[in-house]
Amino acid sequence: MATNRTFTMIKPDAVSNGFTGAILDDIIKGGFKIVALKYIALTAATAGEFYAVHKSRPFYGDLVKFMSSGPIVAAILEKDNAVEDFRKLIGATDPAKADAGTIRNKYAKSIEANAVHGSDSDENAEIEGNFYFSAFERF
Ligand code: RTP
Ligand code: MG
Secondary structure (H helix, E strand, C coil): CCCCEEEEEECHHHHHCCCHHHHHHHHHHCCCEEEEEEEECCCHHHHHHHCHHHCCCCCHHHHHHHHCCCCEEEEEEECCCHHHHHHHHHCCCCHHHCCCCCHHHHHCCCCCCCCEEECCCHHHHHHHHHHHCCHHHCC
């Protein structure tokens, strides 16, 4: 069943570079409503669990290290066609290939430190949102 929600994280590079406010502003201006929000630091174990789907990929170890290198902002977002529209708003994984005006084009520096995460399916949006937020933390 299609949902109207997606899950995002503002990654450590964007938080430490001071882009949290600008990115949240782009998200809201892009038509998304924030229905859950938290500012947290991931341990390597938690980052590893979240990205377990990428365990066999060559970049997994570096990704876990990067995602636990500093605080992140996690959020659940609501909009019609949320998953697809949010991936359009953030642009390609590699910021060098992200369209002008997308969040990764504006705020990311490398394929790994690429400013934001966006769920890739309705099913994963649900799983990822539940990974970070309990029922009483969501509106
Ligand atoms: P995300 O899950 O963070 O929204 O990114 P994505 O779908 O666009 O990309 P995915 O293939 O799911 O990769 C997850 C994250 O791993 C890092 N990565 N590094 N060094 C590399 O070649 C490489 N490739 C991917 C990125 O942080 C990417 O967002
Ligand atoms: Mg992905």
